[in-house]
Amino acid sequence: MKCWIPPLLLTMLGMTLAAIFLTSEPDKSHGFAHAQIAEMHQAGNGTDRLGSVLLLAWLFGTVMIAFFVSLLALAILPGNRQSFWLLLLGTLLYETAFSLMVLEYRHFAATPLETTFWGPFPTATAWVLFGVWLVPYIFILLYTVFFDRWILPASHRNRFEELLRNRPPDLLKK
Amino acid sequence: MEEHKSLVILACVASYLVMCLSVGLWALRRTSSTHDFFMAGRHLGVLVASVALFSSTMSGWGFVGGPGLVYQMGTSSFWMLIATSIGTMITFYLLGKRLRMLAELRDPISLPEAVTARYNSRSTGLLTAIAILLGVMGYLATQILAMATVLQSVLEDVSWIGPVPIEICVGISGAVLVFYCVTGGIIASVYTDLVQGIIMVFAAILVLVTAVGVVENGMTGMSETILADDPEAMGPWGTLGMVGCLSWYLLLALGMCGQPHVITKLMMTRRIQDARYMLPISVFGYALSACLWIAIGLCMRAVVLQGLHPQLENADDAAAEFLQVYAHPLLAGVVVAGLLAAIMSTADSFLNIGAAAIIHDIPRAVRGRSLKNELLWARVATVSIAVVAGGFSLYSGNLVALLGAFGWSTFAAAIVPTVAIGFNWKRATALACNLAILTGLVLNFTLELFKITLPYRFHGGALSILASLAVFYVVSLVSPRPEIDSDIEAVIDL
Incomplete structure (x- = not known):
């Protein structure tokens, strides 16, 4: 993993956030008190409140996901083509789930009462739970299956054992 | 009731x-050194460490505040829930x-001591310990207050006990917590966490089943009811909106690997390769216990909208009202015990890392021994x-809420x-760490103290962590390349 990738993505994240902050925020874009029920919020029309920032927020989300995966990649041994391609595949699926969710939300915001359901939830919301939540579980699978190859191969375990054996006696008191 | x-x-x-008291007594016999007290002798098995890890992540806030947020927004x-999964992955x-x-190499008994070893810098260890202590005090006070509030509501519902002052409830719940933490240190803490985690998962699954039976058509019925009232509330972003939700996602996912009560558990396992199995167990355990958060929140919002239940005076009452009205007595008992478990499993970890900061990290950083x-x-x-922390929870008014909210972000921005x-990048310098910790603390505290709201309700903690990371990278890259002890360098290379 190239160490310059996370700071580069962090810079992009900061720039996207600055662009979001510079847009003019629609009134009550973060919801307002429910008309009849105390302690409950409503949000009104989705297109009105989020339409102007949707593209930038999508960009922010995709860069954020790339940043997360770049951090995962920091921990993986360099020079392994298999890990590169599998991580890339996981990232693409993660990004796709997020992007499809945003795309579905555009339809949902425009015609909310015509929305279809996926299981017990509106499709856009189902993408959050079954897509953005569950798709990254691929990285758990990769960690568990390839632990001996990508994270801690036998050669590294042996080198660590050697480090422990050769540890100067005063090191622990340092 | x-x-x-x-x-x-x-x-x-x-x-x-x-049960908590018994575990404390049992652990007393297994705690004979500070190494046992703070690091459990590095003898934790996979299951114990995994469950302890997820149960200390899901605090009482998740059991009370979580459903309240779904009711409200x-x-x-x-x-927040889905962020915790990717956050746990990043952590592992x-x-x-x-x-x-x-x-294993340096045998530290706390996170700041590991930081001192990594950067060969006592100032970085000291700043990390101070950041931890600040976060711990706020967090712990809110947990103790929550514990006492739960106990008070349980006691006042029993006719022959009646209303009990909150001070007495702080005393009772605090005494149990302190007893097992003092006698058994982190060993008692992780073994109670094991039981607490199991209770939380069972409670959450049973609540999900109960909630589905409360509303006609189950979960679909809840969605349709909420959708008909306000479609956005049932959309992917709820009422908060897209940017606010993404800021929560950023803070919770990235902040997870900065929570000292979580990551210190990674230092306590028997073997390095145990991490391989701990990750799936922790993530699935958390995901299951999160069912409670979703189920109660959606159920209560739906039944209030349908007019089947009176409006709540406070959104945080969602869980209590659900248990009182809809749950079987035994389930209510298990969930209330689960709630106390969630609070105590977080609080005991805080007590332990706070004690390490005071008696070990700060003296070593200041005096060198x-x-x-x-x-x-x-x-x-x-x-x-x-x-x-108990006194603070009772007598400091709004400061508790302020520091409680400050806790997660403080840990995240500093750690x-x-x-x-820094443990994965050799170019990181001690100066960069010190400035990043200070940036995170100052920015976070300023935003909280002056109640500054950012556009689109972007979370202040998320901004703090971004700023802290930016300072860390920039200062590291412009500073001279640091000299690292050869054994530490070898570990980073492995």
């Missing part, structure tokens, strides 16, 4: 508290191996922190660059 239901709940809570807080990838290796008879002082410090990135 009916008398028999109150008695069943009281019996469940009492049994749970007795619809699906917005789903982003970045720290599962390296932190455990460093723990440890205190004599550290184990005794560790026990004294544990009691003292609990007493101060993520220093530990999560």
